[in-house]
Amino acid sequence: MEASLLGLIVVVALALAFDFINGFHDTANAIATSVATKVLTPAQAIAMAAILNVVGALMGTAVAKTISKDIVPQEYATLELVGAALVSAIFWNLFTWWKGLPSSSSHALIFSLVGAGVAAGGWGIIIPKGVEKTITGLLTSPVLGFLVPIVLMFILSWVVLRRMRPRAVTRNFRWLQIFSAAFMAFSHGGNDAQKTMGIITFALAAYYNTTIEIVPLWVILSAAAAMGAGTALGGWRIIKTMGFKVVDLKPVDGFVAETSAALIIETASRLGIPVSTTHTISSSIMGVGTTKGFKKVKWQVAGRIVQAWIFTIPVCIALGWLCFQIAELFN
Template sequence: MEPALLALIVIVVLALAFDFINGFHDTANAIATSVATKVLTPAQAITMSAVLNVVGALTGTAVAKTISKDIIPQEYATLELVGATLVSAIAWNLFTWWKGLPSSSSHALVFSMVGAGVAAGGWSIIIPKGVNKTLTGLVSSPVLGFIVPILLMFLLSWLVLRWMKPRLVTRNFRVLQIFSAAFMAFSHGGNDAQKTMGIITFALGAYFGVKYETVPTWVILSAAAAMGAGTAVGGWRIIKTMGFKVVDLKPVDGFVAETSAALIIETASRLGIPVSTTHTISTAIMGVGTTKGFRKVKWQVAGRIVQAWIFTLPVCIALGWLAHKLILAAGL
């Protein structure tokens, strides 16, 4: 087997490993609130999330095209660059999972790619359009994630909650939260799995020396399956942080947080914007918490989450740059 083909196979395996890790790292995004409110058991929530992650991953490729075409030009694509990107993103994902920090797998991948690209050809080869699109998602998704659930909660309170007895609120929203958790899982698969599709397509372009206008079907199916499998494994460390340590949640709170976050993520997916599902649901939970009073949110835990977000960009750029240099030095 020729070395370049072997390297391509290794990169595809690494990409699917990243997708798998993304699945169990970000399982909390879809199920933490429904587990915390006891609407679903962890086993039920993980199973539902795994299935809908796969379904969501099959619904579009706009984000994949952003990753494969709008960050680094295809003519600069090399297997070393893609390999460095994946090694960096996987390392950061595993570190933040170990620490129980809900950081962004999406931004870990994109900015690891930026770092590897800088190592390969300098800042001049980075496409501002794609990076700006990612940064737009980085800023807007958590801001909207915080604001939208506050507005939705006030709207629900005015239209429904003030007329309904607390016991009926809990009973009705226990059912509705199952649907909102399902919507969240679907939107998560739709946005996050596409990043892996994009990086594999980018690697295929580097190997074959062609520009792919569409994502190959086998790439879509394998990325969807890898994310579903990772989600099935779960990610209890981050589930505990998201569901139990930020704010005390009730079914109506979980419904509002999940519905708001899923709407934002699904919109971003259709626009081809790679957003952080972690950022979005985290701030949605915080937004819901503030409707109960600022003291109800455990801001110290929220601060640790924000720190992980802030560090992801420079750390992953540095890790991507370093991984590329090490791969070239090792002659891999």
């Protein structure tokens, strides 16, 4: 087997490993609130999330094209560059999972790719438009994630909740939260699995030394399957942080947080913007919490989450750069 083909196989395996880890790292995004409110058992929630992650991943490739074409030009693609970005992102994912911090797998991958790209060709090869699109998603998704559930909760309170008894609210929204959790899982698969599709397509461009405009079907199917398998494994450390340590949630709170986050993520996916599902749902949970009063949110835990968000960008740029330098030593 020729060395370049072996290198491609290794890189694709790394990409699918990243996708798998992304699945269990980000399982909490889709199911933490429904587990916390006891609307679904952990087993039920994980099974539903795994299936809908796969379905969502099959629904489009706009985000994948952003990753494969708009961060580093495909003419600069090398297997060493892609491999370095993936090793960096996997390391950061596993570290934050170990610490129980819901960091962004999406931004870990993108800014690891930036770091490896800088190591390969300097800042001049980085495409500003793609990075700006990513940063736009990074900044706007948590802001919208915080504000939209506040507005939605206000509307629900005025139109529906004030006319219902507390027991009826809990009973009705237990059922509605199952649908919102499903929508969240679907939108998570649609945005997050596409990052892996994009990075594999980028690797294929490096191997064939050409520009690839369309994401191959086998790439779409394999990324969807890896995401679903990882989700099925679950990520209990982060589920505990997201579902139980930020704010005490009721079914109506979970419904509002999940619906708000899923709408934001799904809109971003259609626009080709790689947002962080972690940032979005975390902010939505905090937003819902503030409707109960600022003291109801455990801001110390929320602060740890924000710290993970802030550190992801510089750490992953540095890690991507370092991993590429190490790869070059063995080239």
